[in-house]
Amino acid sequence: MNTVRQLIAAATISLLALSASAFAQSGNADDPDANPMWQQVRASLFKERPIISPADDMIVLEAPSRAQDAAIVPISIKTRFAQSKERYVDKLYLIIDNNPSPVGAVFHFTPLSGRADIETRVRVDAYTHIRAIAEMNDGQIYMSTRFVKASGGCSAPPGKDAAAAMASLGKMRFRVEGDVAANKPVLAQLMISHPNNSGLVMDQLTRHYTPAHFVRKIEVSYAGKPVLTADVDFSISENPNFRFYFIPTGEGELKAEVVDTNDLRFETALNVQPEK
Amino acid sequence: MGARVLRFVLPALVRLMAAGCAVAAAAEPPALAPLDLIEIADGVYVHEGKQESWGATTHGDVANLGFIVGSRCVAVIDSGGSPAIGVALRAAVERTTPTPICYVINTHTHPDHVFGNVAFTGMDPPPQFVGHARLAAALAARAPFYLNALERDLGIAADPALIVFPGVPVADTLELDLGERVLSLRAWPTAHTDNDLTVFDERTGTLFASDLLFVGHIPVIDGRLTGWLSVMQEMVKMRPARVVPGHGGVSADWPGIMAPQEQYLRAILDQTREAIRNRVTIGEAVERVANDAATEWLLAEQFHRRNVTAAYAELEWED
Numbered sequence: 146m147n148t149v150r151q152l153i154a155a156a157t158i159s160l161l162a163l164s165a166s167a168f169a170q171s172g173n174a175d176d177p178d179a180n181p182m183w184q185q186v187r188a189s190l191f192k193e194r195p196i197i198s199p200a201d202d203m204i205v206l207e208a209p210s211r212a213q214d215a216a217i218v219p220i221s222i223k224t225r226f227a228q229s230k231e232r233y234v235d236k237l238y239l240i241i242d243n244n245p246s247p248v249g250a251v252f253h254f255t256p257l258s259g260r261a262d263i264e265t266r267v268r269v270d271a272y273t274h275i276r277a278i279a280e281m282n283d284g285q286i287y288m289s290t291r292f293v294k295a296s297g298g299c300s301a302p303p304g305k306d307a308a309a310a311m312a313s314l315g316k317m318r319f320r321v322e323g324d325v326a327a328n329k330p331v332l333a334q335l336m337i338s339h340p341n342n343s344g345l346v347m348d349q350l351t352r353h354y355t356p357a358h359f360v361r362k363i364e365v366s367y368a369g370k371p372v373l374t375a376d377v378d379f380s381i382s383e384n385p386n387f388r389f390y391f392i393p394t395g396e397g398e399l400k401a402e403v404v405d406t407n408d409l410r411f412e413t414a415l416n417v418q419p420e421k
Numbered sequence: 422m423g424a425r426v427l428r429f430v431l432p433a434l435v436r437l438m439a440a441g442c443a444v445a446a447a448a449e450p451p452a453l454a455p456l457d458l459i460e461i462a463d464g465v466y467v468h469e470g471k472q473e474s475w476g477a478t479t480h481g482d483v484a485n486l487g488f489i490v491g492s493r494c495v496a497v498i499d500s501g502g503s504p505a506i507g508v509a510l511r512a513a514v515e516r517t518t519p520t521p522i523c524y525v526i527n528t529h530t531h532p533d534h535v536f537g538n539v540a541f542t543g544m545d546p547p548p549q550f551v552g553h554a555r556l557a558a559a560l561a562a563r564a565p566f567y568l569n570a571l572e573r574d575l576g577i578a579a580d581p582a583l584i585v586f587p588g589v590p591v592a593d594t595l596e597l598d599l600g601e602r603v604l605s606l607r608a609w610p611t612a613h614t615d616n617d618l619t620v621f622d623e624r625t626g627t628l629f630a631s632d633l634l635f636v637g638h639i640p641v642i643d644g645r646l647t648g649w650l651s652v653m654q655e656m657v658k659m660r661p662a663r664v665v666p667g668h669g670g671v672s673a674d675w676p677g678i679m680a681p682q683e684q685y686l687r688a689i690l691d692q693t694r695e696a697i698r699n700r701v702t703i704g705e706a707v708e709r710v711a712n713d714a715a716t717e718w719l720l721a722e723q724f725h726r727r728n729v730t731a732a733y734a735e736l737e738w739e740d
Contacts, residue, residue: 209707213729214727214731217731266703307558308555308615336738350586
């Protein structure tokens, strides 16, 4: 009978709570500067340096205002200028204020990147501001911010087919898109099959958390010279997926090296022959 | 066959709560909906869940549930989206027949189908819980997420004991003899989820299709789109006299009742593949793919773009 009593208690609590079913959200759409987590991140990454925001003529972050699947939120960061030796984005920070680890990615670009644009997919754990912050070679900092309504992305169960996900770990796809012309920015896509476990999901049978196991570094080079280096964490969705640019100066190998938190290393390469 | 409508309300539960908890009485909580059960075939009872979202307004009562009565045993097929629904379902069985509940079958891992399980655990003797061989792992991985949702949306404290794991795993097929009637259970490859299980009552030809079949309620992809379409091609070979979908009305029109779902899933498949071929990004695809095909479904606003997201993430790995 104990169980029945517990059930009745549970049902009672349920009914009492119904009238107050709206649950608290820590994210506030109104004031992007007020979040204490952001203030901490800002202090640790940029100290007192000024951040110019909005700066739509320099950088724009695109993200859905309400995400359909908190574990796969597509985002796109677009810069409004080409990378050049004189003026280029050195580092691009992707910050998700209310995620357990707010610094989702730091992308390092070079003039050879062509454009410092990135598309990827992220997990969003609670209603939050997402920020794309470009640190220029001259030290200027520009930021674009969007508020995204989604929740549970980091603590969501990884994968819709757990067995298949582990079987294909480390498989990669790498391709370039469109016409490949020499000395012009070319769009490339890198796909990495990886569960990117956040370490925040508890296995209710074993009572253990599924160990964190995620891609932490990506290095892309063209003809031996770096075009994109990324330090990433589990805010990046399962099967990390990046679209970015590079400039082929002549025939060469586009190469991606990926390292995860278990020090597993994966590598893929592509021969690129630009039309003259 | 005259369908006998059994109406099982929760008055006893509500009275107990009012007596035991003055606060609850004073707060005049909204009444839980009555649990209607229809005898759709001899000894086969079905409760049709509401075609709405799982959450407070529906008390979690959104999935189809049922039970089948043999001469020795009763098998419950899915237990409902909250412990209270499980209690009501168990009461319904006990009022219908003195035959003991030997089995509680879970057709897959989703909370609207399994959160009533706990209502059956205190029975003497307790029934066996039966599910797909991959159900336990899926429940284990998702339990914290589902418990959070239960607390957030239904206000029920997240207690790990509310997750009841299957003791009888079905890797392929399994026959359950209820006494003068045999149920054929079949575990499917990844489709709606990676742990879908159907139940076929040989005596009346009734198929409990699990969420492998949605009627009215938009199909939800939480497994593998291509796998689901292949599973449907296999399911067509079955010859049920009537079918109980996971959501939506019971139907004798087989396999016709599955056609709208197939059209919708094919539209997503074809248009998502085309989008990927044309280098349309996932963000753009989610806005455009198969919007026309989605309009005729209930809850499209809630699930369609999510389906496209899932389809894209799956299909972009195709060769």
